[in-house]
Amino acid sequence: MTSDTPAALVAEAGALTAEAVATLEAAGSVAEVAAARPELLGKGSPLAGLRRRLGALAPKDRPAAGRALSEALSEVEKRYETRLDELRSAERRLQLEAERLDLTELHEPPQVGRLHVITQTQRRLEDVFCAMGYTVAEGPEIETEWHNFGALNFPPGHPARDMYDTLYVDHGPPGSTLLRTHTSPVQVRVMQNQSPPLYVVAPGRCYRQDTADATHMPVFHQIEGLVIDEDITLGDLAGAIETFTTAYFGPGFTSRLRPSYFPFTEPSAEFDVQRPDGTWLELGGSGMVHPSVLEVCGVDPERWSGFAFGFGIDRLAMLRYGVDDLRDLWTNDVRFLEQF
Numbered sequence: 001m002t003s004d005t006p007a008a009l010v011a012e013a014g015a016l017t018a019e020a021v022a023t024l025e026a027a028g029s030v031a032e033v034a035a036a037r038p039e040l041l042g043k044g045s046p047l048a049g050l051r052r053r054l055g056a057l058a059p060k061d062r063p064a065a066g067r068a069l070s071e072a073l074s075e076v077e078k079r080y081e082t083r084l085d086e087l088r089s090a091e092r093r094l095q096l097e098a099e100r101l102d103l104t105e106l107h108e109p110p111q112v113g114r115l116h117v118i119t120q121t122q123r124r125l126e127d128v129f130c131a132m133g134y135t136v137a138e139g140p141e142i143e144t145e146w147h148n149f150g151a152l153n154f155p156p157g158h159p160a161r162d163m164y165d166t167l168y169v170d171h172g173p174p175g176s177t178l179l180r181t182h183t184s185p186v187q188v189r190v191m192q193n194q195s196p197p198l199y200v201v202a203p204g205r206c207y208r209q210d211t212a213d214a215t216h217m218p219v220f221h222q223i224e225g226l227v228i229d230e231d232i233t234l235g236d237l238a239g240a241i242e243t244f245t246t247a248y249f250g251p252g253f254t255s256r257l258r259p260s261y262f263p264f265t266e267p268s269a270e271f272d273v274q275r276p277d278g279t280w281l282e283l284g285g286s287g288m289v290h291p292s293v294l295e296v297c298g299v300d301p302e303r304w305s306g307f308a309f310g311f312g313i314d315r316l317a318m319l320r321y322g323v324d325d326l327r328d329l330w331t332n333d334v335r336f337l338e339q340f
Contacts, residue, residue: 004053004057005057005061006057006061006064006065006068009050009053009057009065009068009069010065010068012050013047013050013068013069013072014072016046016047016050016072017047017072017075017076020040020047020076020079021075021076021079023036023039023040024036024040024076024079024080024083025083027083027087028087029087029091030084030087030088030091033080033083033084033087034084037080040076040080041073041076041077041080047069047072047073047076048073050069050072051066051069114337114338114340116329116337117317117321117329117337117340118221118313118314118317118329120317120340121313121316121317121320122203122221122223122313124248125201125203125223125248125313125316126201126203126223128244128247128248129201129223129225129244131247132240132243132244132247133199134199134200134201134225135199135200135201136200136201136202136203137186137187137189137190137200137201137202138186138202138203138204139180139183139185139186139189139202139204140180140185141179141180141204141205141206141207142169142171142177142178142179142180143177143178143179143180143185144176144177144178145161145175145176145177145178147180147185147188147189148178148180148181148182148184148185149161150296151185151188151293151296151297152184152185152188152263152264152293153263153264153290153292153293154263154264155263158263160181165181165208165209166178166179166181166208166209167179167207167208167209167218179206179207180206180207181206181207181208182206182222182224182310183202183203183204183206183222183223183224183310184202184224184264184308184310186200186202186204186224187200187202187224187226187308188293188297190202190226191226191228191294191297191298191299192297192298196228196229196230196299196304196306197227197228197229197230198226198227198228198229198306199226199227199229200225200226201223201224201225201226202223202224202225202226203221203222203223203224203313204221204222204223205219205220205221206219206220206221206222207219207220208220212326212327213326213327214324214325214326214327215326216326217314217326217327217330219330220312220313220314221312221313221314222310222311222312222313223310223311223313224308224309224310225240225308225309225310226289226306226307226308227240227306227307227308228289228294228299228304228305228306229304229305229306230303230304230305231305232288232304232305232306232307233288233305234257234267234269234288234307236307237257237269237286237287237288237307237309238255238257240307240309241255241257241271241286241309242254242255245273248316249273252275252276253273253274253275253276254273254274255271255272255273255274255283256271256272256274256280257269257270257271257286258270258271258272260285260287262285262287263290264287264289264290264293264308265285265286265287265288265289265290265307265308266287266288266290266291267287267288268285268286268287269285269286269287270282270284270285270286271283271284271285271286271309281319283311283315283316284309284310284311284312285309285310285311286307286308286309286310287307287308287309288305288306288307289305289306289307289308294306314326314329317329321339321340
């Protein structure tokens, strides 16, 4: 056995430290490192045994030898913690690699939905009219005959009331309830429930007994405008339509009014839009609100006057995007719809 001298104890501590570090380096798992701790750092370990031999040294030699033993134990402890962290990190990396999801396997981009082209067109129209000072009004799609026809000055024998043109529903007395044929009933309800001045647009779905073809569908969309105020004239109507035309279609477009007839307006006019190439396109109907309509809706025609206009949202979408067949908007062909 090595003599118990300070130099001998320090040398033996160095050898035991090197042996302990080699043991830790050779360990291949966290479990092996943890199992080696009692042998390397426990009370019964060789390094701990050297402390018990300090008593055999001369008193003057004990402090230096004690520091050497403490440094040896500290070195082994430090290397133990470092090796433990290294192996824990390695095992964690292996676990993460084993549990990793390979998201690169999906090469196709995710399918993201979008607003239908008709909805896009309706919202753009609403934005244009709101910028002009109008508010958006809505109403029921199942209407009474009075709101849809009677309040709007349609005479009892008018062809629009015929069952071959209008879709009536089985509710109440026969012929009293129907799927609205235009959004004009919304204007009636606004006049009944709000006091002038009124500046509103009424977009929405409408229904007529039409055979589906390139330009007609039994279900379609309209947007109608109503202005009721003091001293409103036909010039105000022309100005409003011209302002809308420029705002929606852009510079280079203009509009015009042509005399026409509608039961609920007097005078009445069709309005057309002129393209930059000089060609004209019929867009919708308009006119000054008939005094009888104002009166039946509770508006004093002696004080208030106003105008109304309306046109098809579907047709506007076809014009804007160059769609030739109205039915393409309804077939739900993804190849067609994803273009918009």
